[in-house]
Amino acid sequence: MNFRTDLAIELAQQLGDTVSQDYQSVQQKEDGIAVSHTKILTPKGEKQFGKPAGDYITVEVVPFSDSVTDSAREAEVIARQIKFLLPEQDGLVLVVGLGNLSVTPDALGPRVIDGILATRHLAGEWERVAKKDRLRPVAAIAPGVLGQTGIETSEIIACLCEKIKPSCVIIIDALAARSLKRLGRTVQLSNTGISPGSGAMNRRRELSRETLGAPVISMGVPTVADGVTVGCDLLAVEGVSGEEAARTLFAPEGQSMLVTPKEIDLLIDRASKILAMAINRALQPSLTQEELSFFVS
């Protein structure tokens, strides 16, 4: 059975070995926060993971639905991973938030965009007024989903990229995890683009350097798990192979039910704030935390 997950770390754990000729997976702590780095190296590794070769970084955060979190520290560690993945050359960054604002578990992308400091239109104004280093030009858009717009998101983004020629595109999306435990507790970053069929919400077209003409960093937080997958995992623990049973319970109408935690509103609220903070810090190192809060409310 094809376990449905967007998280490279879950696949790595499933494969067992942490290092092989085809991929390597390293775990470490940064400022007390668990960071794992999985690198898929060969076509064989690509096949094992069902994902393109490249870097997959996982930051394990305090559950976003918890009331006591140290957001600033977590944002700092995530910002560091973004910087690691960012191409060296400077220049315009386009931040894209995928998803549907009216569907809470799918609202991560648009909600992050609300918190991004867009600066492309400010040109030299800021430097003149604030007598500070120049800001990195940033554009930000939440294009909506196919069902709302009638236009594939990839079409919208591709034509925008042709127009504004970003040096890098950062794409935020809600993800699917295999394990309920991961929901709202993991941030995944990668430099491989978003491939067809992946994503929590069944989005179809590729968003990558090939289609957009610029390197792509994708970031996401798992917000849903597939009921059938969760059920199969549970049965596997007990040594039973019961996809049929899982399907009966979790796919009543033949279509699998995606589940999300009761605390999904809080999860999305916290996750989108931390991700926006991390992106702003990575892209505007010359601004203090206080200055960033001024501009983005």
Added chain:
Amino acid sequence: MNFRTDLAIELAQQLGDTVSQDYQSVQQKEDGIAVSHTKILTPKGEKQFGKPAGDYITVEVVPFSDSVTDSAREAEVIARQIKFLLPEQDGLVLVVGLGNLSVTPDALGPRVIDGILATRHLAGEWERVAKKDRLRPVAAIAPGVLGQTGIETSEIIACLCEKIKPSCVIIIDALAARSLKRLGRTVQLSNTGISPGSGAMNRRRELSRETLGAPVISMGVPTVADGVTVGCDLLAVEGVSGEEAARTLFAPEGQSMLVTPKEIDLLIDRASKILAMAINRALQPSLTQEELSFFVS
């Protein structure tokens, strides 16, 4: 193991027999919609169900997350059940929406209140202006949850009842189901009040004729299921008794995870509109559907 559910019908199905000396459960169709009526008769029945004696009615609706629904017909069938449970004498009805507006799966109660036609303050005004039969006096309140107010909901409702002396109280709350399949597809009504420890969201105090001084009708829609319960059900299907395994997967921090469908926003939106429509129709039979839409947007 004590399967956690607020639905009498799930308990009845579990008990097996549909009729006994202690309870009876009847299924029928009204206008093509499945309606079940479970009556708990004796203290032994109360013990079997873990619920007070009285009537429990279940209306099975088209999944609230479906886009094609026949809301008007469903509201009509639900309105009929409300009328069946309403005490005969006329008089003021207080409608109470329990829950937290900011937690989507718990927002059912407050959202229903938004759609209730409150008329208590209109006194004779409507009759004079519209030259129509008099309206039944209705008051409506969403008091918030303990964590927001610092006051037990039961305290607020009890003191309001002392003040305005309703002839009947209708209480709306989000419920927990044992089966994922029930989420957003069932409306439960009962005339037994709400007992301590029940409710999807762990609300503690009793709301009943004893505590409020007026007959209580409670209405709810299951919006969450307990992961551990769902897992145990799945294992039971396969003949395995694995509460431990279920607990590992669904209660990562020792605390069971409540899950809700990805489509929870749509579910709450539809469910709250249909319930409000049903209550308005049951309480204001002299108003046409069109007149009701005028007043409640």
Added chain:
Amino acid sequence: MNFRTDLAIELAQQLGDTVSQDYQSVQQKEDGIAVSHTKILTPKGEKQFGKPAGDYITVEVVPFSDSVTDSAREAEVIARQIKFLLPEQDGLVLVVGLGNLSVTPDALGPRVIDGILATRHLAGEWERVAKKDRLRPVAAIAPGVLGQTGIETSEIIACLCEKIKPSCVIIIDALAARSLKRLGRTVQLSNTGISPGSGAMNRRRELSRETLGAPVISMGVPTVADGVTVGCDLLAVEGVSGEEAARTLFAPEGQSMLVTPKEIDLLIDRASKILAMAINRALQPSLTQEELSFFVS
């Protein structure tokens, strides 16, 4: 003084004559609803109005903040004006909602988009399933405002138009009126595009056949009035010319205060529903009102 208004009808009333060589303004009733049609004919007319030559239609609706409205009839009359302005040939229509969803008086555009039936991606699916006439292909987008995205709205729309080649673009925006009385009571439609400097919210770039490569229909509802303008009007009624005084009261910081009615939430809610309904009916004449409600909630 340059009275600030986006409404051709206010300018026509100010000019006095209803017909001249340079423009003509006709008032009539359709289904009991007042419809005015102003046609600017010559460059001199363009100068008098400060607006490009073309058709400007005004539909006077029951105040959107009123609770009793006959939305269906109003939507029908507005749909008729859209059909009048639509180019004859069939083909893809792109609907664009300008404005900022988080600023209530500026949320008209994005809120209308929420109610538009996007069909471009459905291709032949609908016809196959519903055995109905084919749907007109429609795409819909709310691109956000410059301050959020860092990208001029005109850049986003222009590149989308290059990509999807619509046969017509419908643009919805909130407008500024000179008179408080007009707020939420007027729908203006025109076939002249949106010119620089107009619009309630100070948006700058032209959106027209020249920049987008397709005919443009613009639709709007006035949601704000300029305090200084309102004040000057008031003084003029009393025969006083007191821009200074008006400026002191209405432009405390040197920047004029735009005001909106207290009932702005209701106004936007109603206006966006009626406009979306009108657009859907104009673009999909083969669908019944009921079918439209199925698809757009």
Added chain:
Amino acid sequence: MNFRTDLAIELAQQLGDTVSQDYQSVQQKEDGIAVSHTKILTPKGEKQFGKPAGDYITVEVVPFSDSVTDSAREAEVIARQIKFLLPEQDGLVLVVGLGNLSVTPDALGPRVIDGILATRHLAGEWERVAKKDRLRPVAAIAPGVLGQTGIETSEIIACLCEKIKPSCVIIIDALAARSLKRLGRTVQLSNTGISPGSGAMNRRRELSRETLGAPVISMGVPTVADGVTVGCDLLAVEGVSGEEAARTLFAPEGQSMLVTPKEIDLLIDRASKILAMAINRALQPSLTQEELSFFVS
């Protein structure tokens, strides 16, 4: 003509003298923030102001619609005024947010309640867990408006007070100002309760020590101005007495139009956060700013 305003400072300015036998009005700066203190002393003063004898404090803040504000300092100055008005004895405080969450200019009260730290139900838990001084017991409620509930707000609050016996009630409400310049720039506090007929939104019943059985502190921010009043002011500046003209422009349907700034969403957002912060600081001096943010998101 009876100028409609809820702000004592506007009335004081109108009366001319800052000190008389019947009232006194003092202006000063605290931490660079303008604070005025008007004390109405005698029945004659009550008549002149149309307000009960007592203290009226006005804090002039950076416009709430401005993006750069020093919220912490402003909250501190407002907290000091609350402490000045609070009765000396300790004990339960009930915070009440008047208004309608769905009407943006009237949402101040409910939005402040969202940010209040309710502690009444925590009893000794906090002290045990945090090993800190005990928290002051606080309850908080946003009871909704008469049109939604069918119950006078004063009835709800009075019966709650009988039940939970607060030592003090703090009431938050949106206010009407006479001058547009005051909207979103002034916080008024008083210890005289809320009298019939006052309030921006036409709420009718008295909320005072007499009706609630506990001292009442009321706090508010002006969010609307009466168009007719604004117009008359403007004409008065020009030496014209033109209520008729003002009425024609600002009360098209015979009913005066209340206007609010275009930036009302931002205004309400900022104002509610600062007021909640000020109340929390005044009531829980043992908590640091950081601890307060932990509990109230």
